[in-house]
Amino acid sequence: MMQVPVETDRGVAVRLNSLHKAFGDVTVIDDLTLDIAPGEFLAILGPSGCGKSTLLRVIAGLTGFDRGTVHRQPSPTRSQTAFVFQDAHLLPWLTVRENAALPLELLGLAPAARLERASRVLAEVGLSDVESRYPSQLSGGMRMRVSLARALVTEPRLLLLDEPFAALDEITRFRLEIRLRDLWLERGMTTILVTHSITEAAFLANRAVVLTRRGCHIRLDRRLALPQERDNQLRLGAPFADEMKRLLAAMEEED
């Protein structure tokens, strides 16, 4: 049974057309065309070093490109794009709450309003009781949740995740994946996850794209036949194993 993707007005549609990007002589993205629907949860899978992180940075507007077009519809304002990095990257001299409020501070919101919103989003990731601690006092998983809260505090329409849970232990990762999936269901923002973990892509996304090692060509583009509501039980079932098998086969193909 094919799942209908959740498409909402709270997300941004991203359309990449004949995108080309090179660093010097090395072509990283070679003629990539990809449509991402508003509110979609897309996982981009690829071997390490295939340029998927660069692709995410191009979508974020953090890196330029050489040819082609990147359309975002509606064009997101500064507050509507959020980026989560591989590590938490928090400011060690700010409290958890101030870290979560940082984007609002940079966007010019008054202290009372931004701290109130930071508290609310910290509650959503289950960190209310450590609000006034400093990052050095938190575990790796908690730091990553602060990073996630910081990304969500502006209520973005486009959430970009660059292997956000790669450094965490498996149990913490499973827990955060469930939380992230729930947050996406509640908020409906377009979410693009770059990862080399097949389990993570299958568990989180509604659609997965597998890229080749060289040039970011699309080898597989598939809507995952999995339910919207997901928990750890899903990981043990046949439908999940079936999706894993397909993604794994695509990942193992030679260029």
Added chain:
Amino acid sequence: MTLRKTIAAATPFVVLTLAVEALVRAGIIRAFLVPPPSAIFETIVRDWPELFAALLKTSEGAVLGFVLSSLTGVAIAIFLSSSRAIQDAFYPYAVFFQTVPIIAIAPLLVIWFGYGVRTVIASAFIASIFPVIANTLNGILSTDPALRDLFRLYGASPAVTLWKLRVPAALPQILTGLRIAGGLAVIGAIVGEFLGGQGLGSVIDIARTQQRTDKVFAAVLLASFLGLALFGLINLLSRLALRSWHVSEQD
């Protein structure tokens, strides 16, 4: 510092002092080359008013020179960090401060600033500014690229990025620079006083001409204590400032 650490740090000093005392008394080291520690102690007690006044003078010159070089050094580093071209143009001149021997330009300082505390401050300033510039600049330039991206994503201007990210992120390196600068400022002040000021430097210089090695050692000892005190003060400041950064800074 814990009691255990204090005892550990004091032990070599006590052992060395007792050893020197014994060697001098046994006639193995001649007393006019190295006075026995007991004689140095006697000199400190006897000449305390003079030595203490000199210590205050040197402290004034060293601390003012240090404060001046800290503020100017950080400001220069921020200026240098603004562009690659500015760094290429001006950084070599900052290196000049490190490579020029302070003793060689001290006579010039006396000509420029006259005989007195201004020369001493200038000497302490020149001796101590380079590590502040080098460490601050290094800190500012090594800001986490991901955090710079984050600031860019939310449209932060270069000025906002500088004040809210790059300078605070450089704080550990800035404090490392200040720690080095503190000791150098004391050396600079003493050199300045050799030629153009009053304080422990001039006490050392006069005692030297009188062959009073006991007094030279007494002044040197006080100068080291001044350096240690400054170092301790900067460490304390560093612990307070970086309290939230490292769990290790909290115990």
